[in-house]
Amino acid sequence: METQRRAERELDFHSPWLSLIAAVVALVAFGAVWLSVRGQHPYVGPTALGLIGLYLAVLVRIATVVYAHRRAKAGVSGRSVRQRRAEGAALVVALVAVYVFMGALAHVGASDAVVYGVYVGTATLIVLGTFWAAHCAAREDWSGLGVAMAIVLVAAGSAFAGPRGVWLSDGVGLCLVLLAYGAVQAWRLRTPHGTHVS
Amino acid sequence: MSADTLDPLIHVPARLQIMATLATLPAGDALAFTRLQTMIGLTPGNLITHLRKLEDAGYLASEKTGNGPASRTSVALTHRGRAALGAYTETLRGLLNGL
Numbered sequence: 001m002e003t004q005r006r007a008e009r010e011l012d013f014h015s016p017w018l019s020l021i022a023a024v025v026a027l028v029a030f031g032a033v034w035l036s037v038r039g040q041h042p043y044v045g046p047t048a049l050g051l052i053g054l055y056l057a058v059l060v061r062i063a064t065v066v067y068a069h070r071r072a073k074a075g076v077s078g079r080s081v082r083q084r085r086a087e088g089a090a091l092v093v094a095l096v097a098v099y100v101f102m103g104a105l106a107h108v109g110a111s112d113a114v115v116y117g118v119y120v121g122t123a124t125l126i127v128l129g130t131f132w133a134a135h136c137a138a139r140e141d142w143s144g145l146g147v148a149m150a151i152v153l154v155a156a157g158s159a160f161a162g163p164r165g166v167w168l169s170d171g172v173g174l175c176l177v178l179l180a181y182g183a184v185q186a187w188r189l190r191t192p193h194g195t196h197v198s
Numbered sequence: 199m200s201a202d203t204l205d206p207l208i209h210v211p212a213r214l215q216i217m218a219t220l221a222t223l224p225a226g227d228a229l230a231f232t233r234l235q236t237m238i239g240l241t242p243g244n245l246i247t248h249l250r251k252l253e254d255a256g257y258l259a260s261e262k263t264g265n266g267p268a269s270r271t272s273v274a275l276t277h278r279g280r281a282a283l284g285a286y287t288e289t290l291r292g293l294l295n296g297l
Contacts, residue, residue, distance in 0.1 A: 075232060078272075
């Protein structure tokens with residue numbers, strides 16, 4: 001039913017463009033940190049400039065998602081809105097816990113390579129990916145679930161690249177996964193797949 | 199199966215559009231009147247008329263919040279409405295498969 005398909009598109013904030021922006025943001029964010037640490041011997045962690053690049057890119061990502069979300073979900077109220085707020089609060093707590101744990105690692109004497117390299121580059125993405133996976137599974141969004149699980153695997157695998165390589169591996173891996181997701185979304189918009197009538 | 203089995207209340211194009219649009223929302227969610235109007239492209243008066251008919255049949259539930267200019271009306275498909283739309287589309291599919 002064309003009306004239903006059009007309504008689904010209008011109410012869904014996900015889009016190929018948003019995935020493309022996310023892919024570029026991932027490459028820029030992790031690339032900026034990688035550029036700031038690649039020549040460090042011994043490894044001490046991202047420089048202020050690298051972190052500024054990372055946080056600016058993350059801010060761009062947050063701004064684009066908030067804009068797209070507000071536009072798509074304008075006028076929608078009810079259970080899903082309350083669920084999203086609860087999920088957001090839980091995600092914030094989980095991310096704070098990642099950094100609290102990072103502080104604990106530094107406190108007990110773990111090396112800078114572990115604390116400011118392998119751990120933070122990996123744990124943050126694993127938490128974000130796991131949250132996204134749970135969100136998608138609850139809504140039976142199987143392509144989103146696949147992407148989220150791929151992100152978790154990229155993050156875990158990148159840890160083997162070491163404290164410098166983890167940033168590059170995360171950035172390139174995340175970029176490729178998000179580009180693939182964008183391609184799937186674009187393909188879906190051109191076909192009637194996923195259309196259902198309740 | 200005949201065309202007589204199609205729910206005449208939903209069969210009107212404007213009302214079918216309303217039902218189909220609201221059916222895309224997850225159960226428990228509602229859509230603001232103004233957003234629904236933007237998405238469907240009906241005039242406010244026309245939309246209100248169709249919404250009333252659907253609400254009288256128990257297919258929709260509306261809720262008004264706030265007072266005066268800040269008031270907001272939201273509409274949502276009821277379980278009965280969702281089931282009626284499902285039955286309507288199944289009947290339509292059955293009719294079209296016979297072609």
